[in-house]
Amino acid sequence: NAGVMQNPRHLVRRRGQEARLRCSPMKGHSHVYWYRQLPEEGLKFMVYLQKENIIDESGMPKERFSAEFPKEGPSILRIQQVVRGDSAAYFCASSRTGRDSPLHFGNGTRLTVT
């Protein structure tokens, strides 16, 4: 399967724990995007990365959230000290070249904070 791979599909964390969401882009894609979607709401841009670089993190909360896309391995979205308001679906998408090429989405990670 050469699609965007996200794991885990479902993640349950207690308040105060850390959540790590992983994303492997499609083969040949070097641009990775993370979006958050609350129930019955649209996709909210969080961060855009290329290998080893954060290009645009204007949608990321200033505290507790971080993202990386190392030279080797998947992109990681990390949420420290989770709160109930972090419960959402987190989608990763990748594209080949950026602005002119469409995004291809993974199946998402559903985070539930109890």
Next chain:
Amino acid sequence: QKEVEQNSGPLSVPEGAIASLNCTYSDRGSQSFFWYRQYSGKSPELIMSIYSNGDKEDGRFTAQLNKASQYVSLLIRDSQPSDSATYLCAVNINNTDKLIFGTGTRLQVFP
């Protein structure tokens, strides 16, 4: 003004009819426009991309772009119940690689 605006719906059309979905955007410099379909509980899937003014057809789908009016639309001909989903409009912003999504329009096609 929101960067990308869509009517949330629901838009209800009978089977076989044409469904018309609309989207406006605020940035005159936007160059790339996309329509995605999202079924409940699933991830968005790409339907169409359009970059130039005018119409682009792909099967039962036609995307229309009018940059002067900052307006992009999606027409679905011969609507089927399986087309019932939320349709998301996405636009690149400020001549960047950042893609911003509208909140989506929920389409219901009834038999």
